[in-house]
Amino acid sequence: MTSPTTSDAVGEFRRLSNGDPELQAHGKYYSCSFLLDMEHHRFLVRMHKGTVEELVTDPEPLSSYDFAIRADAETWHGFCQEVPSPMCHGIWAATFRRGMRLEGDLLVLMQNLRCVTRQLELLRITGPLGGAGRDTARRDARR
Amino acid sequence: MASGRISPVTGHYVTIDVEDAEYKVFYLENGQGQPLVCQHTAGCHNHQWRGLLEDEQITGRYRVIAYDLARHGKSDPPLNQEWWKHEYRLTADHFTAFVVAFCDALELENPIFMGSSFGGNVALQLALRHPDRFKAVIPVEGADYSPGFYLDWWQHPHANAAQVCASGVWDLMAPQSPDHDRWATWFYYTQGSEAFKGDLYFYSVDHDLRHHLSEIDGERCPVIMLTGEYDYLTTPEDGRRTANAIPGAEFIEMKKIGHFPMSENYPRFAQYLNLALHHIHERTDT
Numbered sequence: 001m002t003s004p005t006t007s008d009a010v011g012e013f014r015r016l017s018n019g020d021p022e023l024q025a026h027g028k029y030y031s032c033s034f035l036l037d038m039e040h041h042r043f044l045v046r047m048h049k050g051t052v053e054e055l056v057t058d059p060e061p062l063s064s065y066d067f068a069i070r071a072d073a074e075t076w077h078g079f080c081q082e083v084p085s086p087m088c089h090g091i092w093a094a095t096f097r098r099g100m101r102l103e104g105d106l107l108v109l110m111q112n113l114r115c116v117t118r119q120l121e122l123l124r125i126t127g128p129l130g131g132a133g134r135d136t137a138r139r140d141a142r143r
Numbered sequence: 144m145a146s147g148r149i150s151p152v153t154g155h156y157v158t159i160d161v162e163d164a165e166y167k168v169f170y171l172e173n174g175q176g177q178p179l180v181c182q183h184t185a186g187c188h189n190h191q192w193r194g195l196l197e198d199e200q201i202t203g204r205y206r207v208i209a210y211d212l213a214r215h216g217k218s219d220p221p222l223n224q225e226w227w228k229h230e231y232r233l234t235a236d237h238f239t240a241f242v243v244a245f246c247d248a249l250e251l252e253n254p255i256f257m258g259s260s261f262g263g264n265v266a267l268q269l270a271l272r273h274p275d276r277f278k279a280v281i282p283v284e285g286a287d288y289s290p291g292f293y294l295d296w297w298q299h300p301h302a303n304a305a306q307v308c309a310s311g312v313w314d315l316m317a318p319q320s321p322d323h324d325r326w327a328t329w330f331y332y333t334q335g336s337e338a339f340k341g342d343l344y345f346y347s348v349d350h351d352l353r354h355h356l357s358e359i360d361g362e363r364c365p366v367i368m369l370t371g372e373y374d375y376l377t378t379p380e381d382g383r384r385t386a387n388a389i390p391g392a393e394f395i396e397m398k399k400i401g402h403f404p405m406s407e408n409y410p411r412f413a414q415y416l417n418l419a420l421h422h423i424h425e426r427t428d429t
Contacts, residue, residue, distance in 0.1 A: 083318050086373045090314025093375035096291065110302040113310040124318075 007057070009126045010043065014052045016122045023050050023115055030115040032108050035059070037070035041130045050115065057129075067104035069120075073130070075100055080123040091120065152196045154217075159244045161213075162237055164224060168245060169217035170210035174202025177278070178251040179420075181209040182242070182258030182265065184284075184403060185346055186297075186308055186339025187331050188216030191259070194409025200417070205255075210245060212238075214338040231341030234349050238265045239272055246276065255423060257281035257416075260402060261346040263377070264289060267366070267385070271355060274364035279423040281416075283369045284402045286381040287356055287388070293347040297340040304336035315402035317373035320411075328406045352385075361391025365426050367419040368394045373401035393422060 017023060023030065027050020036043040044063055046054040056063070069091055071079070075098045078088030087097040094100035102109065109116060123129070152173045159166055171189050173196050183191045192209035195201060211218035220226040242265065246254055256277050258266045263285025270280045297308055309332035316325050332339075352359075359366065366389055370382035379396040386394035397404060397415045404412035 086317075087375055087378075089318055089373060092311065092314040093373075096375045097378070106296075107299065107301055110296050110299060110307050113302075114306045117310045117313055 009129045010055055010057060012126045013122060013129060014055050016125060017052045017119055020118070020122065022118045026118075027051070027115050030112055032067075032112050033065040034104075034109070034116070035063075035065045035068040035070075036129065037068055038076045038128060038130055039071070039073040043129050047112075047115075047119075065104065066108040067102065067106060069100065069102060071098065071100040073128075076128050076130075079120075080126070080128045082124050084124065090117070150197060151202075156217075157245070157248050158222075159241075159248045161241045161244045164213070164221035164237075166213040166221060166241070167219060168210055168213065170208055170245075171196055172206065172208045173197065174204070174206045176204045176206055178246075178249075178254035179205040179207050180242070180246060180251065180254045180256050181207065181405075182212065182256070182262030183209070183215065184260035184262060184406075185342035186215075186312075186335035187328075187406075188335065190216075190331055191328065191403060191406035193406075194413070195405055195416070198409070198413060200413070201420075205420075208249070208251075208254075212241065212342075214341075215335060231338065232344040232349075233261075233342050234345060235265070235268050238345055239268050242269060243273055243276060253278035255279050255281065255420075257283060258285070259283040259405060260285070260376070261342055261350075263368075264346060264350045267352055267359065267389075268350065270361070270364045270366050270389075271352065271359045274360055277364055278427055279365040279367065281367050281369065281419050281423075282382075283404060284371065284374050284377050284382075285368060285385070286377040287352040287385045289350065289377050289381075290347050292376060293340065293343045295340075297336060297343070305333035308336045308339050309333045312402070315374065315376065316407040317371065317399055317401040319399040320401065320407040324407050324409070328403050331406070356385060356388035357390065359389045359392070361389045361393075363391075365423055366392040367422055368392060369397055369404070369415050369419060370394070371397045371400035371402060371404050373399075376402060395419060 030050045031048050033046040044056040044059040078085050087093050152171050154171050156167050181192045183189050188211045189209040214220045263282035266280040266282035309329045368382050368386045370379045383394045386392040400408050400411050
């Protein structure tokens, strides 16, 4: 049995991102870096022309990025459900109603909003990045 | 004879005067009977009502009329003003005057007014200001006050305004709503960025009925409020609070749907709309 590790969901998120038809269709200029702060772990995503160039778990304190999306673990848990519950179902909803914080250069976020929105919805497939990927967890559950 | 599948929905223009502005207003309509006038959401246009306009269960009894507010869809900015020299900021005074002028121009008797989002908010304004002009109002995704959405991002010159407006409202829809309808709504929102921010001046700034709800007479002009559980701008809690403060008003929470119910998932919305129309019928026709 595979023990849950942070890397399972992270790897799955990277694989899904790089194979996603929407990101491939609209990501020609999707180049930026952002931090997903999920309370217990943080994830630095560097995008280059629609592809995940680098995905670092718990980056060094002085790592730089364009913008950050921060929320508590409970909000991210809701966000990463296959069908998220109301107010956890997107970064705008969670920012208005769940205390999520959008920080840094928000102009970069707005310039890439279509692709960021799509990419973060892939978390509904992987589950929270802090644990086993949802597909991995399912495989393990069947064993 | 045409061989294509031609819709019974027809389009027309009517020219109206609103305060000091002249508008040529485009509207779609279908059906016969009780007029049901429909207002789209901010930064959008009347295609949001496409499902309702072709719903034979409704159009058999109601004359459904969905107009484009000036500066939206096929309704141009004012014909008699150099509008490009001014920042567009919609006010409650102008919005309500527009709706009444439109209904007067079409000589509609006792219409029911239904609007969503800023249309829901103006429905409350109409119930307050013109209770005898409307048979009833159905504020969809409305509330007494809805701050926080009058943002510079909608028109920032360094970002793609079409995509910011469209993807910025994506979360307002429920994840359960069909992809095709959510993406159609997204697509409509790529078309209205020049009006969106000015619309939201009304939505988030000028519209504030927090101290006037008790002045609305929900018996004289029934108010049936509908709010989707995925609406993060005007939540079901906001809708319920608003309705509770209006004498005679009713509130219905809609499950598994968001801020654009008629456009993101019409079949689900229709269940709740029929309930609202039934309540209005019971209260006004019996």
